[in-house]
Amino acid sequence: MPQSVSPNVGELLIFVGQNYNFSYVYLYFCGMEKFEVHILGCGSAKPTLRHHPSAQLVNLREKLYLIDCGEGTQVQFQRARQSFSRLNHIFLSHLHGDHIFGLIGLLSTLSLSGRTQPMHIYAHEELEGLMRPWLDFFCTGIAFEVLFHPLPKGGTSEKVFEDRSLEVWTVPLRHRVPCCGFLFKEKALLPHIRRDMIDFLEIPYYEINHIKQGAGWTTPDGDFYPHERLVTPAAPARTYAYCSDTAYLPENADLLRGVDVLYHEATFGEELSARAVETCHSTARQAALLARLAGVKRLVIGHYSSRYQDERCLLDEARREFPNTELAAEGRCFTV
Numbered sequence: 001m002p003q004s005v006s007p008n009v010g011e012l013l014i015f016v017g018q019n020y021n022f023s024y025v026y027l028y029f030c031g032m033e034k035f036e037v038h039i040l041g042c043g044s045a046k047p048t049l050r051h052h053p054s055a056q057l058v059n060l061r062e063k064l065y066l067i068d069c070g071e072g073t074q075v076q077f078q079r080a081r082q083s084f085s086r087l088n089h090i091f092l093s094h095l096h097g098d099h100i101f102g103l104i105g106l107l108s109t110l111s112l113s114g115r116t117q118p119m120h121i122y123a124h125e126e127l128e129g130l131m132r133p134w135l136d137f138f139c140t141g142i143a144f145e146v147l148f149h150p151l152p153k154g155g156t157s158e159k160v161f162e163d164r165s166l167e168v169w170t171v172p173l174r175h176r177v178p179c180c181g182f183l184f185k186e187k188a189l190l191p192h193i194r195r196d197m198i199d200f201l202e203i204p205y206y207e208i209n210h211i212k213q214g215a216g217w218t219t220p221d222g223d224f225y226p227h228e229r230l231v232t233p234a235a236p237a238r239t240y241a242y243c244s245d246t247a248y249l250p251e252n253a254d255l256l257r258g259v260d261v262l263y264h265e266a267t268f269g270e271e272l273s274a275r276a277v278e279t280c281h282s283t284a285r286q287a288a289l290l291a292r293l294a295g296v297k298r299l300v301i302g303h304y305s306s307r308y309q310d311e312r313c314l315l316d317e318a319r320r321e322f323p324n325t326e327l328a329a330e331g332r333c334f335t336v
Contacts, residue, residue, distance in 0.1 A: 040076035042302030073102035094179035173246035288321035302328030
């Protein structure tokens with residue numbers, strides 16, 4: 001009986017070399033789906049020449065989700081070489097300018113580009129009243145719907161979006177205005193097909209998805225092979241959490257337990273902890289303490305105060321509490 005093998009580039013070349021239908025290749029390798037976070041902006045309220053205001057692009061299985069939309073987001077979007085046509089959902093943490101001033105420009109550009117599919121915006125309910133006059137004035141004749149979905153007001157985590165591959169939940173935060181983060185939870189993946197068994201049993205490619213979903217296979221001779229012998233377990237579903245802007249909230253540790261990547265604001269260093277309390281922001285050390293309490297796998301810090309010309313001091317501060325910390329920077333892409 002053939003032994004199980006893991007998918008790799010060499011096997012992909014074998015598939016191509018044997019002229020397998022592309023659907024076969026896709027179905028076999030669909031367990032290796034993309035989950036990336038592109039940093040478009042990681043500065044705070046005061047603009048600088050070093051950092052853009054807050055914006056991130058989540059790419060899950062080639063669907064794009066925008067988190068916050070600071071000034072200049074549409075330009076950064078293009079610098080990241082991403083396609084506007086794959087963006088249908090925008091999540092806004094709160095209604096401070098450095099997180100939303102890029103929204104009207106982005107929507108205007110999408111209108112000029114001939115977009116027709118709806119754009120869904122998840123934000124605190126006041127945003128729609130602010131945006132409708134701007135849309136009516138600056139986006140006359142807009143050919144697509146802009147649909148506003150109000151975020152919950154309570155201090156609990158609630159699901160605000162779901163499709164076949166993803167759930168998005170709010171993360172309660174504490175800031176000077178109503179604010180929430182977002183927890184992106186990938187849905188469980190289907191198991192991996194054992195290519196050695198596919199070859200051995202000569203199973204046609206169009207049956208592969210049925211097997212991935214739980215079916216077995218009966219050979220022409222009547223021998224039955226159960227699902228469990230034809231697959232290997234899927235990789236665990238992945239999670240990404242975005243927490244900005246917020247004061248230090250250790251009570252969020254349970255909600256963020258074990259996430260693969262946590263982005264947490266680190267506006268200040270500990271030397272300005274009093275200022276952090278005053279403005280409802282966090283220090284780099286506090287971001288790291290929460291990461292450690294929650295047992296996350298990886299921490300990315302950002303939303304730097306403009307006073308810092310070199311953020312390595314914030315990185316060093318965070319790593320003393322949580323070594324697996326990295327700095328956000330425009331143009332960086334983190335794999336979840």
